[in-house]
Amino acid sequence: MLEGKAILAARIRELIELTVLVDGPESMFAEAADRVAAVVSILRAATDSEPGVPAGRGWPPGVDDALEGVGNPLAPPMIIGHPGESGADGEVAALVTLGSAHEGAPGRAHGGWVAAILDHAVGRAAAQAGSPGMTVSLTVDYHRATPYGVPLDVRSRRVDQAGRKVFASAEILTDGQVTASATATLVTVRALANKAGGERPGPGSD
Template sequence: MSESPAFPVVDGVPPGRALLADRIRELIAASVCVADDAGLAAAAGRIEAVTTALRAAGGSPPLLLAALEGGGHLSINNPLEGPGNPLAPPLSWVHIGPAEVRAEVLLGPAHEGPPGRVHGGWVAAVLDHVLGRATAAAGFPGMTASLTVDYHRGTPYAVPLTVVGRLDHRDGRKLHATATLRAGDEICATAKALLVHFSADRFPVPVSTSD
């Protein structure tokens, strides 16, 4: 059996990568809220030129990790928590511990589903990611086998949201976890999930690398 490749790990989030992702997030928010078609074709041409330049410098795999102070690693290009991925809101980890993890997130107009509210798919994705982080922080990294989300009320965007996740109990490789998403004191959504624990030999060992 061949040895699995190691995860690349860098010291902190590369500032240029994070800055580029921030600017692209701003671009996405501006594009969905633009009032009319004036100048959009010209803007598309400028964006195409930048895209061509970035694609020419591509070729690296997207997986890139940075160590977290609370333990574990931040996936820099992850679509939920990654500060280097323009698709990510991103999630900001407030606390990571074996009993509970807590994150904050600010979703915007690009995440709108119903008027003034976050699309339910994004709510589910945020909860799913926090559930996965919770089981990993408890020492049992796993992948989601089933996810049930209860939507208690519409989730507002442009409002700070807090998400808390925890591993409730383990039955062999089966991990049972729950999470709650709040806007202020109001519960917007809750989730419960069944995850399947992966044995340690299924996860490559992180190794340091230069950016």
């Protein structure tokens, strides 16, 4: 594990939260922006990559993953349960805590983030069931407010399979109540199936 990267990402998440929450004089923002620019230049000096080029994160999800990567400041991150902690019948259990930066309607998580969590959860469930694939259809039902600032319990499972199509479902719960649920169709992709436990193909492989 890249511990230093995870620590940096955690600090950046804090920075994002505070940037959303804080109000203050222009001078404070200017000073903070200058200091952030200094940090950016440290990282820029260490890479030839340009922002926006494919990161080639590949498979399986790693430290830079968009949802569960502890080294990716955009990832909440989602903590996927150890197989031993999974729910019954091959359920995948995960925990995720969103913050103020993920707010949509006042006081509740943005529906897009809720959908992203559910999308990732069904992907994880398909992979755990031995059929890693890509989501081709995701139907989300928003039952009640999904809060931020508290750990959310995420459950997912493969429901069925027909040829390359994998059907999966997932829910987000808080205080034992389902706030959002999803059903999904994924299509198994040969490169993922071949590499589920091994090398990491680039994005767009099939």
